[in-house]
Amino acid sequence: MENILVNKRNKIHPHKFALWAAMASITMMFGAFTSAYIVKQAAGNWLEFAMPVSFYISTLLIIISSVTLHISFSSFKIGNQSRYKSMLIVSLLLGVAFVIFQYFGWTELYAKGVDLKGNVSGSFFFLISGIHALHVIGGIAALIVATLHAYTLKFNVTEKRINRFDLVLNYWHFVDFLWIYLFIFLIISK
Amino acid sequence: MANVTIHEEDVLIREQGYDDHFHAHHHGDKYQTNFIFHYIFSMDHKIIARQFLITGIIWAIIGAAMSVVFRMQLGFPEESLTWIKPFLGKWIVVDPSTGIGKLAPEFYYALVTMHGTILVFFVLTAGLSGTFSNLLIPFQIGARDMASPFMNMLSYWFFFLAGIVMFYSLFLSTGPFSGGWVAYPPLSALPQASSGSGTGMTLWLVSLTLFVVSVLLGGINYITTVLNLRTKGMSLWRMPLTIWAFFVTAILGLLSFPVLASGFFMLIFDRSLGTSFFLSDIFIAGQALDRVGGSPILYQHLFWFLGHPEVYIIILPAMGIVSEVMAVHARKPIFGYRAMVYSILAIGFLSFIVWAHHMFMSGVNPFISNFFVVFTLIIAVPSAVKVFNWITTLYGGNIRLNTPMLFCIGFVSMFISGGLTGIFLGNSAIDIQMHDTYFVVAHFHIVMGVAAFFGMFAGIYHWFPRMYGRFMNETLGKVHFWGTIISAYAIFWPMHYIGMAGVPRRYFSFDTFDAFKHFTEMNKFITVFAIIAFFIQLVFVINFFYSIWYGRKMKTKNPWNATTLEWTTPIEPIHGNWPGNLPVVHRWAYDYNKDEREFVQQHIPLKEGEVGDH
Ligand code: HEM
Ligand SMILES: [Cu+2]
Numbered sequence: 001m002e003n004i005l006v007n008k009r010n011k012i013h014p015h016k017f018a019l020w021a022a023m024a025s026i027t028m029m030f031g032a033f034t035s036a037y038i039v040k041q042a043a044g045n046w047l048e049f050a051m052p053v054s055f056y057i058s059t060l061l062i063i064i065s066s067v068t069l070h071i072s073f074s075s076f077k078i079g080n081q082s083r084y085k086s087m088l089i090v091s092l093l094l095g096v097a098f099v100i101f102q103y104f105g106w107t108e109l110y111a112k113g114v115d116l117k118g119n120v121s122g123s124f125f126f127l128i129s130g131i132h133a134l135h136v137i138g139g140i141a142a143l144i145v146a147t148l149h150a151y152t153l154k155f156n157v158t159e160k161r162i163n164r165f166d167l168v169l170n171y172w173h174f175v176d177f178l179w180i181y182l183f184i185f186l187i188i189s190k
Numbered sequence: 191m192a193n194v195t196i197h198e199e200d201v202l203i204r205e206q207g208y209d210d211h212f213h214a215h216h217h218g219d220k221y222q223t224n225f226i227f228h229y230i231f232s233m234d235h236k237i238i239a240r241q242f243l244i245t246g247i248i249w250a251i252i253g254a255a256m257s258v259v260f261r262m263q264l265g266f267p268e269e270s271l272t273w274i275k276p277f278l279g280k281w282i283v284v285d286p287s288t289g290i291g292k293l294a295p296e297f298y299y300a301l302v303t304m305h306g307t308i309l310v311f312f313v314l315t316a317g318l319s320g321t322f323s324n325l326l327i328p329f330q331i332g333a334r335d336m337a338s339p340f341m342n343m344l345s346y347w348f349f350f351l352a353g354i355v356m357f358y359s360l361f362l363s364t365g366p367f368s369g370g371w372v373a374y375p376p377l378s379a380l381p382q383a384s385s386g387s388g389t390g391m392t393l394w395l396v397s398l399t400l401f402v403v404s405v406l407l408g409g410i411n412y413i414t415t416v417l418n419l420r421t422k423g424m425s426l427w428r429m430p431l432t433i434w435a436f437f438v439t440a441i442l443g444l445l446s447f448p449v450l451a452s453g454f455f456m457l458i459f460d461r462s463l464g465t466s467f468f469l470s471d472i473f474i475a476g477q478a479l480d481r482v483g484g485s486p487i488l489y490q491h492l493f494w495f496l497g498h499p500e501v502y503i504i505i506l507p508a509m510g511i512v513s514e515v516m517a518v519h520a521r522k523p524i525f526g527y528r529a530m531v532y533s534i535l536a537i538g539f540l541s542f543i544v545w546a547h548h549m550f551m552s553g554v555n556p557f558i559s560n561f562f563v564v565f566t567l568i569i570a571v572p573s574a575v576k577v578f579n580w581i582t583t584l585y586g587g588n589i590r591l592n593t594p595m596l597f598c599i600g601f602v603s604m605f606i607s608g609g610l611t612g613i614f615l616g617n618s619a620i621d622i623q624m625h626d627t628y629f630v631v632a633h634f635h636i637v638m639g640v641a642a643f644f645g646m647f648a649g650i651y652h653w654f655p656r657m658y659g660r661f662m663n664e665t666l667g668k669v670h671f672w673g674t675i676i677s678a679y680a681i682f683w684p685m686h687y688i689g690m691a692g693v694p695r696r697y698f699s700f701d702t703f704d705a706f707k708h709f710t711e712m713n714k715f716i717t718v719f720a721i722i723a724f725f726i727q728l729v730f731v732i733n734f735f736y737s738i739w740y741g742r743k744m745k746t747k748n749p750w751n752a753t754t755l756e757w758t759t760p761i762e763p764i765h766g767n768w769p770g771n772l773p774v775v776h777r778w779a780y781d782y783n784k785d786e787r788e789f790v791q792q793h794i795p796l797k798e799g800e801v802g803d804h
Binding site for chain 1: 337338341406409410411413414415417418419444445446447448449451452453455456459463464465466467482483484485488491492495
């Protein structure tokens with residue numbers, strides 16, 4: 001069955017194409033959240049608050065994780081086994097740290113009195129960052145699988161494994177960029 | 191003679207086809223080993239198409255039966271409904287002194303809501319584009335199957351699960367959701383708002399969220415398949431219009447359903463986590479609710495940002511099917527192929543910037559409404575281009591007036607009638623009178639409901655041999671067509687007048703309005719035809735299931751003398767569609783009556799000096 005996909009005339013692997021389509025779809029969902037945010041904000045009764053410090057840290061962490069994952073991917077392709085494995089683990093840990101710092105950010109805001117049930121501006125904040133975090137957790141799950149593969153399978157640079165890793169990498173970059181967009185959006189339009 | 195040509199075509203594919211190193215396992219393929227994996231958890235696009243179709247038919251029967259019940263209430267409010275108590279139980283309230291049974295008002299609303307939800311999403315989205323995108327995309331572009339057969343299977347099973355959850359909600363003691371298929375807050379956001387707003391609404395949300403997943407999985411697959419798995423020579427400009435339509439439909443779904451999902455998430459937060467995205471200034475039994483700061487209009491924006499593209503998600507596949515089936519049975523190239531493609535694209539694009547025409551009366555700024563009026567009216571242009579091209583395709587054609595063709599012509603008729611009333615509604619000033627009346631009900635049932643069903647029927651009658659290897663019965667098909675088109679007009683034409691007079695939709699009873707008294711007879715008339723229409727559909731259902739087993743057998747590969755690739759596959763469908771090589775495409779899909787030849791299939795090479803394509 002796999003061979004229906006091995007079609008040398010394709011410039012891009014169909015699975016990767018499908019992933020990009022899915023990312024377009026997720027982008028539309030967050031586009032909807034942020035548009036709703038703007039519409040609601042224009043209607044007034046809007047509480048302003050500063051972004052929690054932890055969010056700056058988490059943003060930095062996820063950017064670094066994108067870089068490390070990229071290094072891991074290129075090391076894999078050139079057959080540098082040890083760098084591939086170590087960078088993969090580092091990316092995974094940074095990803096987990098990102099979610100933990102998001103959590104710190106939420107508690108920080110709660111302590112300041114901004115909560116989910118209060119003013120709609122707070123509800124939006126938790127909604128957007130929360131659903132984004134769920135998407136990151138999805139990415140972490142993929143990284144865990146990739147790490148397990150790295151440590152259990154025999155090291156072997158095949159077309160198929162490159163493709164699979166490439167999918168994870170693309171998705172991870174995506175949730176990273178998505179967060180950068182959301183974070184800048186939340187800062188600018190509070 | 192016929193046999194000889196077929197033989198030659200086989201040789202053509204075998205010797206000049208494209209070798210993709212596919213190994214056909216006639217028996218014992220790992221996906222077809224046993225009954226369960228062959229028919230139930232199948233990953234074969236042809237089986238999945240049939241699963242979508244049959245599930246869609248079952249839902250259509252349920253949804254239509256509901257409409258008969260609430261039409262009874264509207265047409266014959268005095269009549270006793272005790273006889274349906276065995277089915278509806280406590281929702282028929284029997285007066286102990288007289289023995290007269292009445293439909294409970296809450297359940298009337300639940301029925302209307304479920305009817306809308308089921309027909310729009312389960313039947314005309316999943317049942318229509320799920321069936322035909324699955325069946326035709328791999329066949330007509332010359333692919334072995336979908337890009338991801340596994341995701342394709344999941345897409346069906348998510349739809350199935352969505353159906354199970356919705357079906358279960360019908361039996362709740364508080365009834366299913368009853369706030370309208372558009373699920374506006376506060377009825378949808380406050381569990382205590384009405385009897386259906388509690389568990390009924392929760393299950394509605396669960397069901398539709400599963401449905402969104404199904405649409406997205408399917409859509410990603412359709413887009414990827416069309417763009418990546420076309421056979422050699424099948425350039426975009428050689429694709430049949432069906433494929434163009436399914437492709438654009440999938441893009442619309444992929445971009446608009448996530449927006450609906452975002453609205454659902456916010457509803458779920460409002461319902462369960464105490465936020466107030468959509469709630470403000472609400473009084474329940476004189477008590478002000480402490481949920482403030484939100485806006486119900488926000489939900490309407492999110493809903494209609496999906497809702498409007500959704501109506502085109504329903505109608506575009508029907509348009510594609512009609513274009514293709516019409517060309518085959520008129521024995522003429524479709525008129526204005528490129529114009530057809532561009533208008534599909536234009537409609538797809540415009541459908542994203544007109545959503546607020548559903549909200550002219552919701553308190554949207556009237557100046558902003560003007561933009562939406564203009565864009566809405568512009569949609570009439572590509573729509574008119576399509577209608578013009580269909581009529582011109584028929585003009586001078588060598589028409590076979592069989593059932594599929596009749597339904598195509600019926601489609602065009604319905605689309606014109608319903609499109610014209612759309613232009614009335616698209617003017618925000620006229621909409622002040624028309625909004626939320628039976629005029630709107632008439633508009634969208636004709637242009638979307640009936641027209642999309644006609645497209646679907648045209649497709650079913652036309653591709654039935656490709657799906658089941660047999661034909662449906664022509665006589666019954668014609669009875670079905672004439673019965674349906676006559677009763678459809680009889681039902682919806684009078685509704686325009688009722689609506690212009692201002693009769694609001696979604697009312698249980700008009701007893702208290704003197705102004706509407708004189709519509710009693712008209713409402714009876716409509717209800718009688720609604721019942722007739724329901725029974726006429728049973729003719730179709732019987733014909734469909736009877737023909738699966740006992741219909742006339744398909745003896746040749748290409749019974750309609752069509753040009754597209756699905757008719758080059760073996761009569762007995764196989765996994766991977768073509769036994770050896772894939773066909774290579776040399777021309778567009780509409781070479782009918784070309785240079786003295788009655789039709790030329792897409793995989794036949796150009797002759798010396800022949801001008802290809804269009
Ligand atoms: C010439 C093109 C069309 C125009 C200008 C148009 C315009 C409109 C407008 C302005 C409304 C809102 C009326 C109101 O609620 O007051 C409406 C309702 C509706 N239209 Fe159309 N329409 C067109 C074609 C279509 C097509 C092709 C479909 C479906 C295939 C469709 C499906 C619907 C539906 C489902 C509703 C009502 C939804 C509801 O409130 O429950 N329309 N249309
Ligand atoms: Cu609309």
